[in-house]
Amino acid sequence: MSRIRGMRGQLASSIAVTCAAALALPLALSSDAMAAAAPRTAGQPTAGQPGAGQPAAERPGAAPVATGRAAVPGSTQSLPLTPLADASSPSSSPSSSATTDRTLPPAAAQGLARRDVRHFSLVGVVWDNPDAELHGRVQVRTRATGTTRWSGWLDVDTHNQEHAADPGTEERTSGRVRGSTAPLWVGASDGVEVRVEAEADGREGAGRADRAGDPLPRGLHVELVDPGAEPPPQGPEADAPRVNVLTAEAAASSAVNADLAPLGATEIPALSKKETEADLLAARGGAGADAVDQRAKPYIGARPSIVTRNGWGADEQLRERNFSYTKTVKAAFVHHTASGNNYACAQASSVIRSIYRYHVKSSGWRDIGYNFLVDKCGNIYEGRAGGVAKAVMGAHTLGFNSNSMGIAVLGSFGGAAPPAAAVTGIARLTAWKLGLFGANPKGKTYLVSGGGNLYRKGTNVRLNVISGHRDGFATECPGGRLYAKLGTARTTSARYQGR
DSSP states (O other): OHHHHHHHHHHHHHHHHHHHHHHHHHHHGGGHHHHHHOOOOTTOOOTTSOSTTOBGGGSTTOOOOOOOSOOOOOEEEEEEOEEBSOTTOTTOOBOTTOOOOTTSOOOSEEEEEEEEEEEEEEEEEEESOTTOOOOEEEEEEEEETTSSOBOOOEEEOOOOTTSSOOTTSTTTTSSOOOEEOOOEEEEEEEEEEEEEEEOOOOOTTOOHHHHTOSOOOSSOEEEEEEOOOOOOOOSHHHHSOOGGGOOHHHHHHHHTTTTTSOTTOSEEOOOOHHHHHHHHHHHHTTSOHHHHHHTTOOOOOOOOOEEOHHHHTOOTTTSBSSOOBOSOOOEEEEEEOOSOSOOOGGGHHHHHHHHHHIIIIITOOSSOSOSEEEOTTOOEEEOSSSOTTSOBOOSSSTTOOTTEEEEEESSOOSSSOOOHHHHHHHHHHHHHHHHHTTOOTTSEEEEEOOSOSSSOTTOEEEEESEEEGGGTSSSOTTOHHHHTTHHHHHHHHHHHHTO
């Protein structure tokens, strides 16, 4: 019976998406001239590549863009790194005579000389092979827009391989995926300098060549991401359904939340616990004995307010058109974005747009990797498209993306303590979302590993229902300080569910 309900749900979603796209399509057709004139940004696939899996804006026959928002869509500058003139000097600059000849072995130190660039707010480094790890140090300096003020050297987290689609999946084997560092939010900037140095080999008796470090991955580029302008201020008028300004892709992304908010809504409104319980019971109606037993006391937290993709200004032309689902949600993996804490909550939408663009255009993923994001003020944001109440397949915990969801707190929490509001946001979100699938936030569950550095593929692993990323993969994520707060999140989430 549950399978029948699941099939009905998927069918209803498909019909809603198709209808929404059909409604939006005629309006998009009037903007042919604007679409034809739109410039390409760095890192986009060239025209004529096979349509399957391409971002929507670049597939042959895709509907032209119909923009109804004043927000600028954003852009990416991708600049190649070149060998440093003197790898032993920490202040080395790239040699003016250096080349990027990929037939030569990569140098042990590469970089980009200080230079003026177009506006950007987030930076990361990518390379050709997604299976190659960057063993070394990545640092950047940036200049604040319109000033002569340069920052000091800032470290970029190089350990990002564990945030990815599972091995062997269509997303992972698309041919577009690249290796990448974590993205770093630096704020509005128009100048940059980069240095990347291979990790020294500390073995006793190692020769000079060994001490210089292993070669760096091939094809190193620095990615400078401009998130674009902020969407118009939210309000009663802005929150009204805006079918006439949505592209087919934006309408489809919104339609999968049609049971929760009007088409084009910028926010999914919060419900009381009583209203949430009533919705859950209605959804479970006629499902058999289990649902009947739950009628007395469904364990679910009040649905929190969630900023939709439309609310944070997602350019739906970037992601792949189709949505990808898993069977259920048995666990939530908590992450930090490792993008730094130098942002205001009012800038959270810009940070998320930047991470989204970095994941798709720079790293080659189908969409942003996380299912949800939480800012330092505890605000909750929809992540990967497909519906906030559905079991959307993410790319957040390598080896454990199936039957789970990923929640990323914006910031870095290895040394900094996470704000209490952010921990509460995790608890509120998990109390509701895990409750939809009957999961106890304080409980344990089993997930089958898709392959990783802790568990071999096929291993049945016992995990906390609310786990940290490091529980499924050997990584520092979500940072020691945030990881230490997961016990509080579990207890609070369970209390919100009424347990």
